[in-house]
Structures are given as C-alpha cells and as structure tokens.
Amino acid sequence: MKRFGLILMSLMLLFSFALAACSSSEEGGEAGEGTPEAPADGGEEATPETPEGVIELTFASIANTGFGPLIEKYNAENENVQINFQEQSFDDHHNAFATALAAGSGVPDIAFVEIGRLEGFKASQDSFTNLYDFGAKDVTGIYLDWKIAQAENADGSFLFGLPTDIGPMAMAYRTDIFEEAGLPTDPNEVSALITDWDKYIEVGKTVLEKTGKPMSDSAGTMFDTFTGQLTELYFTADDELILESNAAVKEAYDRSIEIAQSGLSAKLGQWSGEWSTGMNEGTFATLMAPAWMMNYMTGSAPDASGKWNIAQMPVASGNWGGSFLTVPASTEYPQEAYDFIEWLVNEENSYEVFKETGNFPSIPGIYEKPEIQDWTSEYFSGAYVGKIYAEAALRIQPVWLGTDYATVHNALKDAINNVDLNGADPEAAWNEAMDTIKRELR
Amino acid sequence: MSMGNKSENKKPRFKYGSQASKDALSGYLYVSPFFLLFTVFGLFPILFNMYVSLFSWRLFKGEPEFIGFQNYVWLLTDDPTFIKSIVNTFSMWFMATLPQLFLALVIAFVLNQAFVKFKDMFRMAIFMPFVTSLVAVTIIFGNLFSRDYGLINFILGTQGLDWLNDNRWLSHFAITLMVNWRWIGYNTIIYMAGLQTISKELYEAATIDGASKVQQFFYITIPQLRPIILFTLIMSVSGGMQLFVEPLVWAGAGGGADNQVLTMFLYMYNTAFGVQYNIGYGAAIGWVMFIIIILFAILNWIISTKLIKD
Numbered sequence: 054m055k056r057f058g059l060i061l062m063s064l065m066l067l068f069s070f071a072l073a074a075c076s077s078s079e080e081g082g083e084a085g086e087g088t089p090e091a092p093a094d095g096g097e098e099a100t101p102e103t104p105e106g107v108i109e110l111t112f113a114s115i116a117n118t119g120f121g122p123l124i125e126k127y128n129a130e131n132e133n134v135q136i137n138f139q140e141q142s143f144d145d146h147h148n149a150f151a152t153a154l155a156a157g158s159g160v161p162d163i164a165f166v167e168i169g170r171l172e173g174f175k176a177s178q179d180s181f182t183n184l185y186d187f188g189a190k191d192v193t194g195i196y197l198d199w200k201i202a203q204a205e206n207a208d209g210s211f212l213f214g215l216p217t218d219i220g221p222m223a224m225a226y227r228t229d230i231f232e233e234a235g236l237p238t239d240p241n242e243v244s245a246l247i248t249d250w251d252k253y254i255e256v257g258k259t260v261l262e263k264t265g266k267p268m269s270d271s272a273g274t275m276f277d278t279f280t281g282q283l284t285e286l287y288f289t290a291d292d293e294l295i296l297e298s299n300a301a302v303k304e305a306y307d308r309s310i311e312i313a314q315s316g317l318s319a320k321l322g323q324w325s326g327e328w329s330t331g332m333n334e335g336t337f338a339t340l341m342a343p344a345w346m347m348n349y350m351t352g353s354a355p356d357a358s359g360k361w362n363i364a365q366m367p368v369a370s371g372n373w374g375g376s377f378l379t380v381p382a383s384t385e386y387p388q389e390a391y392d393f394i395e396w397l398v399n400e401e402n403s404y405e406v407f408k409e410t411g412n413f414p415s416i417p418g419i420y421e422k423p424e425i426q427d428w429t430s431e432y433f434s435g436a437y438v439g440k441i442y443a444e445a446a447l448r449i450q451p452v453w454l455g456t457d458y459a460t461v462h463n464a465l466k467d468a469i470n471n472v473d474l475n476g477a478d479p480e481a482a483w484n485e486a487m488d489t490i491k492r493e494l495r
Numbered sequence: 496m497s498m499g500n501k502s503e504n505k506k507p508r509f510k511y512g513s514q515a516s517k518d519a520l521s522g523y524l525y526v527s528p529f530f531l532l533f534t535v536f537g538l539f540p541i542l543f544n545m546y547v548s549l550f551s552w553r554l555f556k557g558e559p560e561f562i563g564f565q566n567y568v569w570l571l572t573d574d575p576t577f578i579k580s581i582v583n584t585f586s587m588w589f590m591a592t593l594p595q596l597f598l599a600l601v602i603a604f605v606l607n608q609a610f611v612k613f614k615d616m617f618r619m620a621i622f623m624p625f626v627t628s629l630v631a632v633t634i635i636f637g638n639l640f641s642r643d644y645g646l647i648n649f650i651l652g653t654q655g656l657d658w659l660n661d662n663r664w665l666s667h668f669a670i671t672l673m674v675n676w677r678w679i680g681y682n683t684i685i686y687m688a689g690l691q692t693i694s695k696e697l698y699e700a701a702t703i704d705g706a707s708k709v710q711q712f713f714y715i716t717i718p719q720l721r722p723i724i725l726f727t728l729i730m731s732v733s734g735g736m737q738l739f740v741e742p743l744v745w746a747g748a749g750g751g752a753d754n755q756v757l758t759m760f761l762y763m764y765n766t767a768f769g770v771q772y773n774i775g776y777g778a779a780i781g782w783v784m785f786i787i788i789i790l791f792a793i794l795n796w797i798i799s800t801k802l803i804k805d
Contacts (some may be wrong), residue, residue, distance in 0.1 A: 320642075336643070
C-alpha cells in the first residue's frame with residue numbers, strides 16, 4: 054500500500070508540474086500572439102510588443118492569392134488593426150482549418166475557404182459569423198448574384214463569406230486536331246457547330262474517325278461539366294436527397310457513359326502527369342476549362358502554345374472552383390475582421406488582385422475594364438479570353454449543392470471512372486453508386 | 496506522511512525519508528516520463544477512439560448521436576467496401592512479403608560470402624532506398640507505371656497497359672514492387688546482422704562434408720536465422736497491414752475508381768478525414784483493423800514457428 058502511495062504521490066507531483074508548465078506556456082503563447090489583454094488594475098503600461106488597443110487578426114489562407122501587398126498596405130494604413138497573414142498550400146491550409154474548427158482551438162480570425170470545402174462546413178453554421186450581421190448587405194450588390202448565393206445558407210439569411218475569385222468555364226479546343234478532322238477552327242463557327250451536347254458527341258465521333266483522337270480528356274470531367282450546368286442537383290434546399298427522382302442527373306450520367314464507351318474519352322485522370330502531357334501533345338481535342346485553368350495550361354503544357362483556342366461551352370456556362378473569405382465564430386473581433394475582408398475584396402482591390410494574379414474577379418463592374426475587355430492570349434491563338442470568361446461568368450445560374458454534395462458526387466464520378474477506366478458495366482456501376490451513397494449518408 | 500510502528504518493522508526499507516524510499520521514488524520519477532507521455536498520447540487516444548466509435552459522429556454535421564455498436568454492425572455486415580479493402584490489404588501483403596523476405600535473405604547470404612568484394616558499398620547501396628521519402632518514391636513509381644509514357648511499359652513493350660486500372664491484381668502487383676523496392680534493403684541489413692552470429696565453423700564443416708552453397712543456405716542459414724526471420728515476418732505483418740502512402744499517392748484517397756487498391760488503413764483515413772469527416776465510423780474501422788492485425792500476427796507466429804521447426 055505504501056509503495057502505491059509513493060507512486061501516486063510522485064505521479065501527482067509530476068502532473069502538477071506538467072499542468073503548471075502547460076498553463077504558463079499557454080499564457081505566454083497568448084501574450085506572444087499579441088492578443089490585447091485588459092490592463093491590470095494599477096493601470097500599468099502595456100508592454101511594447103502588444104501596444105494597448107491594437108487588435109491583431111490572424112488570416113489563414115492558401116498561397117498565391119495576391120493578397121500580400123494589399124495586406125501590407127492595410128497594416129500600414131491602420132494602426133489599430135494589424136493583420137497576421139499566414140499562407141499554406143491549398144490542401145494543408147484547408148486540412149489545418151478543418152482540424153482547428155473541429156477541435157475548437159487555433160481557429161484563425163479570418164479564413165480563406167474554397168467553395169468545395171465551404172459546402173461541407175455549411176451544416177456547422179454556428180462555427181461561422183453571419184456576415185449579414187456586420188453590414189454585408191450593403192456590399193453584396195457589387196458581386197455576381199450566383200456567387201453570393203453559393204456563400205449563403207438555404208434560406209439566404211446567413212452569409213458565410215465574401216467572394217474572392219470565380220472559375221467560369223469555357224470550352225478549350227485544339228485547332229490542329231479540328232483542322233485535321235475537317236472542322237472549322239474559328240471560335241464563332243465552333244460555337245455555331247457545337248450547340249448542345251448531342252452535337253458535341255457527334256463532332257467527337259467525326260474527330261475520332263478522321264484523326265483517331267478522343268474528343269475529351271475523360272468521362273469524369275464531362276460529368277463534372279454536365280452536372281455543373283444543372284440548376285437542381287442532388288439535394289433540395291431542405292437537404293432532401295432527390296438524386297433518384299432527378300432525371301437530369303441520370304441523363305448526365307448516361308451521356309458521360311456514352312462518351313466513355315464510344316471512345317471519345319482519353320481516359321486521363323485530372324492532375325495526372327499524363328493529363329498535362331496530353332494537353333501538350335494534343336492527345337485529346339477539347340478541354341472544359343475554367344478561367345484559372347489558363348495558368349495551369351500555359352505552365353504545364355507550354356509547347357501547345359498557339360494550338361489551343363477557346364469558345365463558349367454548349368448549353369450553358371458553368372463554374373469550377375473559386376473561394377470565399379470567412380470569419381469563424383470564435384473570433385473576438387468579428388466587426389474588425391469583417392471590415393478588413395470587406396476592404397480586401399472591394400472592387401478596387403479585387404481589380405488589383407486580378408491584375409497581379411489573373412484570378413478571375415467576382416465583381417461584374419470590373420469586367421468593363423480594358424484589362425478584361427482587351428485581354429487576349431497568345432496561347433489560345435489570340436482569343437479574347439477576358440471577354441469570353443466575363444460573358445461565361447454572367448451566364449452562370451445558381452444551384453443549391455447541399456452539405457453532402459461531395460459524398461454523392463464522388464460516388465457518381467467513381468462509377469463513371471469505373472466504366473471509363475476499368476470497363477465496368479454502367480448499370481451495375483450506377484446501382485453500386487446508389488448503394489454506396491445510401492450507406493455513406495446513413 | 497507518517498507511518499505506524501508496525502509497518503515500519505515489516506518494511507523498514509520504505510521508511511519515509513530513508514535512502515531506500517528516496518531511491519524508490521527517484522526510480523519511479525525516472526521511468527515516469529514514458530508513462531506520462533504514453534498516457535497522454537497513447538492510452539487516452541486509444542480509449543477515446545473507443546468512445547468515439549460508439550457514436551454517429553460526423554464533424555461539421557451537428558451533434559454526435561450515441562448509437563452503441565451500430566457502427567461495428569454496419570462495418571461487419573453491410574459494407575462491401577470494407578470487405579474489399581481487407582481483401583486488397585491481404586492480397587498486397589501476401590504478394591509483397593514472401594518475395595521480399597526471401598530475396599532479402601538471399602541477398603544477405605550472398606553479400607556475406609567471403610568472395611564478395613566492396614561489401615560495405617553493396618551494403619550501403621542495398622539500404623539506400625529505405626532512407627528515401629515514401630511520397631517521392633511513389634510519385635516516381637507512378638510515372639514509371641504510367642500508361643502512355645511510362646518507362647516500364649516502354650521496356651516491356653506493353654504500350655497502353657494501364658497498371659492501375661486494367662486489372663485489380665495487376666495494380667496490387669505494382670504496389671508490391673514499390674513496397675519491395677524500399678523494404679528489401681531494410682530486411683537485408685537485419686539478416687546480415689543475424690548472419691554474423693552464425694558460427695563460421697558450421698559452414699566450414701559443411702564445406703568439408705561436401706555441401707554446396709545452396710545446401711548450406713537451406714540447411715544452415717535458414718534454421719539458424721529462425722528468430723530473426725520471425726522478427727522480420729512480424730514487422731512485415733504490422734507494416735503490410737498498415738499500407739497507406741503508396742495507394743494514397745498513386746491512386747488517390749479512394750484507392751482508385753473501383754477501390755482496387757483501397758487498403759484498410761486508407762479506408763479508415765478516407766472515412767474519417769475525407770469529404771465525409773465521419774470520425775465515428777472511422778474509429779470503428781480502426782478498432783476492427785486492430786483486432787484483425789492482432790489475430791493475423793498470432794496466426795502468423797503459430798504457422799511460422801511450426802514451419803521453421805519442421
């Protein structure tokens with residue numbers, strides 16, 4: 054018994070040391086982060102590192118947003134609010150943010166969130182600040198309606214974030230392959246030729262026959278495109294699953310399968326090395342490309358410069374990607390954080406960011422500027438890419454994705470890839486996807 | 496802390512303040528860092544994982560709901576993906592381990608021969624792959640195995656063969672190659688250390704009796720190395736059952752469109768930290784995995800001790 058007592062005593066002693074160490078380091082950490090603390094009773098002067106009244110806000114973001122110089126400017130102009138800008142790679146940032154949000158500690162005051170990730174956070178509305186409570190109603194008018202709708206909850210009463218950039222989509226095509234197939238290469242003529250997806254498949258068959266090359270990079274990309282054009286998808290605004298009653302989804306599925314099975318897919322995985330080699334060498338004829346894809350193509354497929362051209366997508370426009378700036382609910386200074394992001398993505402600054410990075414802005418007012426109207430690209434055979442993407446952006450229709458969008462969409466896309474790459478039976482793959490979705494949503 | 500006379504007589508060495516009690520206290524203090532760290536970073540997460548697995552718990556999806564053992568019931572009775580991941584894991588372990596250990600043993604035996612020159616260089620060269628970054632290795636192997644421009648297809652003359660997608664077992668074989676490239680050297684070094692302990696006289700006697708090198712390998716080296724082989728086997732079970740990075744980097748978090756290279760570990764990761772953030776179900780997968788690995792390790796131990804004895 055006494056031995057036990059000794060063990061217990063030593064353990065307790067150690068624990069108390071450890072606890073003391075933890076708590077003191079926590080205090081030290083907070084002070085180091087510059088959180089202003091209430092002055093002590095005696096009215097002591099604050100330490101020079103944390104001047105009294107200065108609010109420091111942490112802004113966690115992905116890299117290459119073009120915000121750096123603007124934040125420096127803001128910090129210089131505002132003595133009372135200082136922004137601590139932290140950049141990480143895309144995945145690292147989003148994983149770290151999700152972890153912090155789930156754990157409820159280390160959450161930044163302002164967070165950059167991509168649309169795909171934001172959808173998953175929407176069910177956890179309490180974790181975010183409703184920007185409508187801090188004056189966002191006055192500024193949402195300058196942004197595209199559908200972009201604001203993406204950041205709202207189902208009934209539009211809660212705004213999760215203010216928009217940064219968008220990914221309006223157009224159809225890039227290889228002029229050399231079209232020429233070889235005896236097709237027109239001028240964007241207007243191509244638009245006139247490919248007016249809907251049936252026409253697209255028809256043209257694809259001609260291309261395959263004449264050149265032996267597939268029309269698109271993969272059936273999966275086409276499924277993304279088809280579903281991206283729908284205005285009602287897998288869920289209603291009440292998060293009710295309407296997948297099986299929504300005939301348009303099955304139609305998109307069947308059309309993707311047709312592309313897979315008639316040899317119109319190059320069977321290349323997005324972001325794979327072969328994918329960019331394919332863009333470079335011209336192993337497929339068209340690519341459904343959002344505005345930001347231009348940077349990717351010029352970087353990863355430089356030899357194809359002048360061989361691509363770009364036209365509007367058939368049927369409707371679509372959006373792939375784009376992001377928002379959110380203010381998590383745990384911040385102590387929601388008003389200051391909101392004021393900062395309102396400033397950061399206002400028309401003037403969005404214009405600066407666009408000029409620096411080429412990230413397509415969410416503000417239609419900017420589309421009239423010469424930088425967009427006269428923006429041509431040598432890579433795309435001198436096409437007026439600015440005009441084309443601005444027009445595409447204005448045509449996009451809002452759609453309610455639902456918090457489980459990614460679960461459903463991934464299962465369907467797996468089914469299509471399974472048919473496209475592994476030669477599975479389309480009906481069996483569809484049924485398997487339905488089972489998977491039911492299992493994963495239970 | 497006062498002590499009664501009675502106990503003082505019984506155990507005088509623990510008298511408070513005595514040298515013996517100080518020694519005992521310092522002993523416990525010396526070992527306590529491990530136990531403290533283990534409690535905080537080992538024991539607590541294990542128990543908390545058990546607790547989490549009893550809930551329908553998805554991050555960012557409202558409050559967790561207690562559902563008892565429902566996650567386990569679903570996992571074992573109504574989840575073909577999990578069954579598939581178990582089959583994949585065992586298939587890849589089986590394909591990888593036997594050639595890996597056998598080749599390592601042969602290489603170690605050859606490198607241990609007196610006629611081999613530059614032994615140190617070979618030893619270092621064979622161990623080199625082990626110090627490389629797993630992710631980098633997988634990316635490079637992914638390129639080598641690529642369908643249209645891959646070096647392996649070029650050398651074998653199998654243009655257009657899709658190693659990842661054409662056939663489930665073929666994709667397992669490709670992963671196996673990545674694993675073995677890295678682990679053969681590791682096992683070789685362990686076997687070489689083991690070979691040093693075998694008495695030279697046994698080989699000399701065998702040579703005088705006219706036994707060939709191959710006979711020496713099978714009748715002296717393998718039986719003498721039994722404990723070392725057992726060690727590497729158990730290590731390979733725990734490593735192979737936790738196969739994760741290679742399929743993740745090569746085929747994505749879902750283990751391919753058909754889940755063809757989805758392993759148990761990858762399935763757990765993708766469930767808990769993929770788009771669903773279903774940590775309740777993920778925790779249950781973790782526990783079932785734990786039980787599977789323990790059972791398999793025991794089975795392995797029984798079989799291999801029997802086999803090697805005979």
